[in-house]
Amino acid sequence: xxxxxxxxxxxxxxxxxxxxxxxxxxxxxxxxxxxxxxxxxxxxxxxxxxxxxxxxxxxxxxxxxxxxxxxxxxxxxxxxxxxxxxxxxxxxxxxxxxxxxxxxxxxxxxxxxxxxxxxxxxxxxxxxxxxxxxxxxxxxxxxxxxxxxxxxxxxxxxxxxxxxxxxxxxxxxxxxxxxxxxxxxxxxxxxxxxxxxxxxxxxxxxxxxxxxxxxxxxxxxxxxxxxxxxxxxxxxxxxxxxxxxxxxxxxxxxxxxxxxxxxxxxxxxxxxxxxxxxxxxxxxxxxxxxxxxxxxxxxxxxxxxxxxxxxxxxxxxxxxxxxxxxxxxxxxxxxxxxxxxxxxxxxxxxxxxxxxxxxxxxxxxxxxxxxxxxxxxxxxxxxxxxxxxxxxxxxxxxxxxxxxxxxxxxxxxxxxxxxxxxxxxxxxxxxxxxxxxxxxxxx
Amino acid sequence: xxxxxxxxxxxxxxxxxxxxxxxxxxxxxxxxxxxxxxxxxxxxxxxxxxxxxxxxxxxxxxxxxxxxxxxxxxxxxxxxxxxxxxxxxxxxxxxxxxxxxxxxxxxxxxxxxxxxxxxxxxxxxxxxxxxxxxxxxxxxxxxxxxxxxxxxxxxxxxxxxxxxxxxxxxxxxxxxxxxxxxxxxxxxxxxxxxxxxxxxxxxxxxxxxxxxxxxxxxxxxxxxxxxxxxxxxxxxxxxxxxxxxxxxxxxxxxxxxxxxxxxxxxxxxxxxxxxxxxxxxxxxxxxxxxxxxxxxxxxxxxxxxxxxxxxxxxxxxxxxxxxxxxxxxxxxxxxxxxxxxxxxxxxxxxxxxxxxxxxxxxxxxxxxxxxxxxxxxxxxxxxxxxxxxxxxxxxxxxxxxxxxxxxxxxx
Numbered sequence: 001x002x003x004x005x006x007x008x009x010x011x012x013x014x015x016x017x018x019x020x021x022x023x024x025x026x027x028x029x030x031x032x033x034x035x036x037x038x039x040x041x042x043x044x045x046x047x048x049x050x051x052x053x054x055x056x057x058x059x060x061x062x063x064x065x066x067x068x069x070x071x072x073x074x075x076x077x078x079x080x081x082x083x084x085x086x087x088x089x090x091x092x093x094x095x096x097x098x099x100x101x102x103x104x105x106x107x108x109x110x111x112x113x114x115x116x117x118x119x120x121x122x123x124x125x126x127x128x129x130x131x132x133x134x135x136x137x138x139x140x141x142x143x144x145x146x147x148x149x150x151x152x153x154x155x156x157x158x159x160x161x162x163x164x165x166x167x168x169x170x171x172x173x174x175x176x177x178x179x180x181x182x183x184x185x186x187x188x189x190x191x192x193x194x195x196x197x198x199x200x201x202x203x204x205x206x207x208x209x210x211x212x213x214x215x216x217x218x219x220x221x222x223x224x225x226x227x228x229x230x231x232x233x234x235x236x237x238x239x240x241x242x243x244x245x246x247x248x249x250x251x252x253x254x255x256x257x258x259x260x261x262x263x264x265x266x267x268x269x270x271x272x273x274x275x276x277x278x279x280x281x282x283x284x285x286x287x288x289x290x291x292x293x294x295x296x297x298x299x300x301x302x303x304x305x306x307x308x309x310x311x312x313x314x315x316x317x318x319x320x321x322x323x324x325x326x327x328x329x330x331x332x333x334x335x336x337x338x339x340x341x342x343x344x345x346x347x348x349x350x351x352x353x354x355x356x357x358x359x360x361x362x363x364x365x366x367x368x369x370x371x372x373x374x375x376x377x378x379x380x381x382x383x384x385x386x387x388x389x390x391x392x393x394x395x396x397x398x399x400x401x402x403x404x405x406x407x408x409x410x411x412x413x414x415x416x417x418x419x420x421x422x423x424x425x426x427x428x429x430x431x432x433x434x435x436x437x438x439x440x441x442x443x
Numbered sequence: 444x445x446x447x448x449x450x451x452x453x454x455x456x457x458x459x460x461x462x463x464x465x466x467x468x469x470x471x472x473x474x475x476x477x478x479x480x481x482x483x484x485x486x487x488x489x490x491x492x493x494x495x496x497x498x499x500x501x502x503x504x505x506x507x508x509x510x511x512x513x514x515x516x517x518x519x520x521x522x523x524x525x526x527x528x529x530x531x532x533x534x535x536x537x538x539x540x541x542x543x544x545x546x547x548x549x550x551x552x553x554x555x556x557x558x559x560x561x562x563x564x565x566x567x568x569x570x571x572x573x574x575x576x577x578x579x580x581x582x583x584x585x586x587x588x589x590x591x592x593x594x595x596x597x598x599x600x601x602x603x604x605x606x607x608x609x610x611x612x613x614x615x616x617x618x619x620x621x622x623x624x625x626x627x628x629x630x631x632x633x634x635x636x637x638x639x640x641x642x643x644x645x646x647x648x649x650x651x652x653x654x655x656x657x658x659x660x661x662x663x664x665x666x667x668x669x670x671x672x673x674x675x676x677x678x679x680x681x682x683x684x685x686x687x688x689x690x691x692x693x694x695x696x697x698x699x700x701x702x703x704x705x706x707x708x709x710x711x712x713x714x715x716x717x718x719x720x721x722x723x724x725x726x727x728x729x730x731x732x733x734x735x736x737x738x739x740x741x742x743x744x745x746x747x748x749x750x751x752x753x754x755x756x757x758x759x760x761x762x763x764x765x766x767x768x769x770x771x772x773x774x775x776x777x778x779x780x781x782x783x784x785x786x787x788x789x790x791x792x793x794x795x796x797x798x799x800x801x802x803x804x805x806x807x808x809x810x811x812x813x814x815x816x817x818x819x820x821x822x823x824x825x826x827x828x829x830x831x832x833x834x835x836x837x838x839x840x841x842x843x844x845x846x847x848x849x850x851x852x853x854x
Binding site: 088089090094 | 575577578580581584589593594597598663
């Protein structure tokens with residue numbers, strides 16, 4: 001069965017979650033364009049989620065985004081509606097397109113919506129038993145040739161497929177957040193996987209204009225394989241530095257150097273908060289279960305016991321986690337001893353800044369280097385100056401740099417990634433880093 | 444009308460900043476002032492120049508599409524908020540697409556000539572940044588023939604119409620040459636705007652303007668023969684000036700040196716449902732400006748300062764040909780020789796024009812009259828030129844050269 005036929009009846013499970021919404025949007029737009037191009041065919045997109053309120057929110061989101069997409073694709077939209085005499089103005093066509101997108105969408109809480117689908121995207125909560133249960137249910141009601149593309153970011157595919165009796169019919173399709181915007185798609189092909197499914201997955205990635213990085217079927221894959229070790233290093237550094245400097249300052253040092261000294265978009269604790277402390281713990285547990293590699297942090301467990309979770313509100317504002325935020329800016333750091341946030345009010349953080357020493361080149365930042373045509377040369381010069389600049393900040397950044405590089409090299413050595421280039425691609429495309437972790441900048 | 448039945452003057456001109464992309468004050472995510480703000484601001488600027496506000500007998504306001512951009516009709520009544528003295532005076536709104544400002548001037552002229560008024564406050568206003576460009580294009584497309592043209596038209600209806608003209612012009616006179624001239628037109632517009640603190644492009648600091656103007660057009664994302672730098676801006680703004688008799692300006696407390704004389708007037712409309720007779724010529728503009736020049740009894744060589752409706756670079760160039768400053772296709776050489784620059788033989792759009800100052804559609808015709816008035820009375824401040832001749836001319840054009848008002852003014 002070709003892709004176009006499969007796209008005539010598609011289901012997204014967990015459609016109203018953060019990743020599910022984005023995947024649903026990508027599919028809803030693609031289906032609407034196809035429906036306008038192939039008027040003789042019927043297209044349906046079934047969006048399944050357990051949360052009614054979130055499903056209503058998803059419909060609103062789809063409409064808003066459909067309008068935005070049509071505004072950007074106006075020439076294409078005008079061509080597609082050339083035969084509709086009742087639609088003359090851009091505005092009329094944009095509204096008609098938004099209606100078109102929603103016309104193909106059915107939402108519901110029951111899995112039976114998926115019964116005619118031959119293509120199912122699964123973006124349910126990252127829990128093995130939950131996913132296996134869903135796959136078993138799908139296998140029972142869907143056509144025999146149904147395929148599952150799962151957004152799991154850590155659970156081995158062969159485990160899910162085997163436990164659900166879906167061997168050969170499941171592939172990993174790991175989008176990055178937000179799926180509609182992020183170019184990276186990590187495709188995880190288990191050892192047993194129908195060749196038709198592999199081809200479909202590749203063809204669909206092209207249609208959705210994603211950059212595919214293949215990853216092997218080892219828990220955590222490339223993205224989390226790197227992120228978890230990167231995060232654990234940050235946490236261990238905090239534990240080490242806390243003995244001398246106190247906990248809050250230690251978080252301050254590590255977060256600041258990992259962002260500003262390493263020229264990353266976020267500090268490591270800001271990133272953990274963004275992903276969610278609970279999600280971080282969950283992925284650690286999944287990975288440790290299969291890899292037995294010391295992927296565990298008592299500090300993370302303690303935070304969750306104290307109810308410190310991070311993550312985002314449904315409107316996308318950052319919730320407090322390791323750090324406290326005000327309109328996106330970091331304003332405080334959580335102290336688990338005192339069980340309260342210590343504000344960065346200048347009483348102690350100025351001194352902490354002095355302790356770190358001057359930034360090696362204050363003119364350079366992640367933001368300032370965006371799209372810089374001389375990026376590589378500038379990074380080379382910047383990291384090259386580390387040796388002659390032995391401040392405390394540079395020391396922390398150097399250690400961080402080396403650890404993250406080691407962890408990345410191990411992903412290649414362990415066969416998670418096919419090449420160093422693939423690891424670098426995941427970090428630059430999926431995490432928006434300016435440079436891949438496998439490099440010779442500090443050699 | 445081959446002569447002015449009585450001497451008429453323009454006095455006490457003013458315009459607001461042209462707000463839109465390019466101005467540091469502009470933030471698309473924040474609320475912006477509406478029509479009321481612009482009407483009051485420009486009204487204040489005019490009345491500040493007048494001794495006795497009660498001397499103003501009437502008001503005319505030019506506006507194109509407030510009914511859609513701002514969901515506001517009845518602008519004649521709204522115009523009274525420009526000054527308390529206007530309450531219960533005759534106020535009228537006129538519309539002629541992007542020539543609405545030109546029509547407002549024409550209406551003011553007729554009112555004064557009729558003898559019913561000595562001084563008429565003529566205003567133009569448009570607030571367009573209320574919608575995204577893709578919807579603004581729908582609204583502006585109303586300047587074309589909706590029933591016959593819109594459906595087959597492009598996303599950006601008017602850019603496509605003038606891209607067609609630029610394409611035909613290039614085919615006839617050389618694609619590279621015409622694109623180079625269009626790029627120079629852009630560069631000159633920005634250079635002039637840098638001298639005009641109210642211009643939307645006042646802060647444009649691009650070094651290689653000609654290089655930017657030469658950006659190859661991209662039919663996939665915009666138009667086949669023009670790029671975004673060849674376009675005027677999406678703008679909010681207002682302009683106002685007083686049309687008056689000699690008695691009128693005296694009662695306003697002004698002297699002859701403060702005012703300019705209207706010595707030529709031409710107004711022509713062409714069939715909206717018909718395609719232009721010739722893509723490489725602005726036939727209606729030629730007609731209207733010919734009438735104005737004939738009334739003024741001068742030749743094109745006598746123009747010392749010029750305002751043309753450069754909604755696109757190509758329109759500016761074709762307007763110079765319509766004014767008979769250059770023969771067909773020769774606007775290319777005129778622009779390449781820099782004769783349209785402030786120091787050239789025919790200083791054109793000295794305050795930036797539509798590409799540099801901005802294009803609040805209904806205000807543009809009045810803004811042109813104000814810029815001519817500023818230059819001819821020596822009130823142009825940083826963008827004042829050394830006048831070589833004492834006449835100025837303007838072309839206020841609506842739609843695809845369908846409604847045109849041209850005035851010739853004398854120092």
